[in-house]
Amino acid sequence: MERIKQQDLTPSEIVEKLDQYIIGQTNAKRAVAVALRNRYRRLKLPEEIRDEVAPKNILMIGPTGVGKTEIARRLAKLCGAPFIKVEATKYTEVGYVGRDVESMVRDLMAVAINDVKAEMEEELKEKSAEVVEEKLLDLLLPGTNEKEKAAAKEGKKTAGFTLGNIFGGTAPSSNAGGNVIQLGDSGNSSEPELSKEDQEKKDEEDRSTREKFRQWLREGKLEDREVEVTVKPIGGTNMEIIAGGNIEDLENSMQGIVNMINGGGKSKKRMVSVREARKIITEETLENMVDRDKAVDIAKERVTQSGIIFIDEIDKIAVHNEAHGGSVSREGVQRDILPIVEGSNVNTKWGVIDTTHILFIAAGAFSMSKPSDLIPELQGRFPLRVELESLHKDEFRRILTEPKNSLTMQYTKLMETEGVTLNITEDAIERMSYIAEDVNAKAENIGARRLHTIMEKVLDEISFDADKHSGETIVVDASYVDSKLNEVASSEDLSRYIL
Helix, strand or coil: CCCCCHHHCCHHHHHHHHHCCCCCCHHHHHHHHHHHHHHHHHHCCCHHHHCCCCCCCEEEECCCCCCHHHHHHHHHHHHCCCEEEEEHHHECCCCCCCECCCHHHHHHHHHHHHHHHHHHHHHHHHHHHHHHHHHHHHHHCCCCCHHHHHHHHHCCCCCCCCCCCCCCCCCCCHHHCCCCCCCCCCCCCCCCCCCHHHHHHHHHHHHHHHHHHHHHHHCCCCCCCEEEEEECCCCCCCCHHHHCCCHHHHHHHHHHHHHHHHHHCCCEEEEEEHHHHHHHHHHHHHHHHCCHHHHHHHHHHHHHHHCEEEEECHHHHCCCCCCCCCHHHHHHHHHHHHHHHHCCEEEECCEEEECCCCEEEEEECCCCCCHHHCCHHHHHCCCEEEECCCCCHHHHHHHHHCCCCCHHHHHHHHHHCCCCEEEECHHHHHHHHHHHHHHHHHCCCCCCHHHHHHHHHHHHHHHHCHHHHCCCEEEECHHHHHHHHHHHHHCHHHHHHHC
């Protein structure tokens, strides 16, 4: 999905974009569309009013596989907002072993910084190409860089050096007449300095040689040649424990320190092809060109003003039966999440993050509990309630064919890579949709995910033997689907285990 500026999207346009990927669930789409648009409206308010307008957090209620997570994920991609999905069940009450709830904010900040750095690197890619080319030439022709030679003269180093036979006998282009370009002598430090006239002549030869190699490099004639590069580790040790991390953060940090002590932070020399060296040097160059402080500032602004945290399985921490053990711990998790959702300052290694205007979207099936089992304070922090509908045969049929990059298209394209033309007929789609609805009714309702299981079962044999049917057209119709699924779908016990 293409990135679009948030201010360019009206609620109806947001719903239209979501319709390309998600079938049905109009109420949920409308709710998130309004929530997203309200964030833009808030930024246009005078500053004294802006801080008073809190985001309207959303609670999505519905069985698994109906599109709760997909709506939140597509929404974040649509507006380019920092987004993270977390499972409520992985957090535990303070004092128990597990992740602390503040880590969701730190993880969101890490995602935002990576996104900002990727954008900045993309902008700098063209500018970095020239630098990378010069560094590659330095590796191919050591000693021909004008700046290095100027520095060498200032240091009164000897001018003699050898380009050497770096290609093992012949240059890579017939333009050079098959001759190896030799400049200078063996490079011994004992050889006398060249006269000014000889030095100028030599410098001119160096420039000419470097330009020839530059041309070969641009033409791709040197891609498979090997050069020695120095690989520097990108990134540093995670010291987030200083900013209030937990046991898991402590373990990661200590492991980073151990790696650094054992040489994990040292540069290493590797022999790689020019093709691979270009990638390594480009990454290193872009890393050095990016203004890290600016990236952090932009990321903090995005997180605090437009960040989205999706808390899945929130129903699993709802206290629905006081008689069961562990209820106190679940309620404790809710109480720990509460200040984050209300708005608080969270310490991270990038500074303090204010969560007041982060949009929280919570979701849960609530099959064993209900929203009212959440503590009242947390319920109040999710004022918008949206119930997502269960999917039936008609929705399954549309899911198989209508969305951008639908399931049937994915399998068809996969088979095309083997030279197999897969023709999935309308009656086959109708039959698989019916079976998905039927199995969901008999066994656990896992929504659209049932379609993945059914498609894999139907196409299992075709996928396994695809290489033997290259150039053929295979028709998948209703009778083919029945031959693969009838026995399984008709047996309730078998369908529970296999589908």
